[in-house]
Amino acid sequence: MNRADLNKRPAQVAAMFDEVAAHYDRTNAVLSMGNATLWRVATTRAVGPKRGERILDIAAGTGTSSAALTRTGAQVVAADFSEGMIEVGRQRHADNPNIEFVQADATALPFADGEFDAVTISFGLRNVVEPQKALAEFYRVTKPGGRVVICEFSTPPLTPVRVGYFAYLNHVMPAIVRLASSNAEAYDYLGESIAAWPDQATLSGWLRGAGYEGVAYRNLTLGIVALHRGVKSPDAQPAAASTDATS
Known part of the structure; x- marks a missing residue:
């Protein structure tokens, strides 16, 4: 069994996700108690995909979030570091011409400056060994006037919720995954x-440090998850994006 640790070595993280790819979506649905669908809907609405737009969905996994983004006619590049996830995604969405699957490292994206109208990542940024470097890359490939949307687990602001949530993570979730996960x-x-x-x-500070403006967030499910947004100035020049992230 492959298991990553908090050092987040890229090869180790990729191998772990390769191994769980086949049943990843099912396990997530169980662990989130059905909230995964609600979080995906909220993220899709925040991205606001439009027909003809080109959208980068990073850490797209098997492409479930990417498929939701294509329903209005947007073209979506589903990028993920895990070859296993990408392969499952290609098979599941072979009949969707609006999704292109690409294996990619979030900290060194193989795309041109200003290539995408929107960049989004759901539950993947915390798996990146250098998240601020990844945010700088997101900014680089976002078009001037384009937007970023990040959906990620976060810190519930209410103490009772926070205590209960971490009790769930430490004690309840391990028992569930032993039944639901490979x-x-x-x-x-x-x-x-x-x-x-x-x-x-x-995380809001990191987004501002990467160059995004109008950064804001809203909590979902009492702050268990937070949805962050930002825009790249319409006047931004290519040189404004740096590969060196700042805090």
């Missing part, structure tokens, strides 16, 4: 990575 050990990492992830204000 690699229960991989989901031990899930709980650890959520607990170690910074809060909403910190």
Whole structure:
């Protein structure tokens, strides 16, 4: 069994997701108690895909989020570091001409400057070893006037919710994944990575540091998840995007 740790070595993380790819969506639905669908709907609405737009969906996994983004006619590039996830996604969405699957590293995206009208990532940024470097890459490939939307696990602001949530991660979730997942050990990492992830204000600061403007977030499910948004200035020049992220 492959299990990543909080050092987030890229090869280790990719191998872990390769192994759970076949049953990944089913396990997520169980662990989120059905909320995964609601979070995906909220993210899709925040992205606001339009016909003719080109959208980059990073850490797209098997392409479930990407498929939702294509329903209005947008063209979506579904990028993921895991070859196993990409392969499952290609098979599942072979009949959708609006999705292109690409294996890619979020910190070194193989795309041109200003290529996408929108860039989005759901539940993947915390798995990147250098998340601020990834945000700089997101900014680079976003068109001037384009937008970024990040959906990620976060820190519930209410103490009772926060205590209950982390009790669920530490005690309830491990029991569930042993029944629902082909690699229960991989989901031990899930709980650890959520607990170690910074809060909403910190991620907002990272987005501003990458260059995005109008940065804001809203909590979903009492702050268990937060939806962050930002825009790239219409006046932004290619040189404004740096490969060196700042905090």
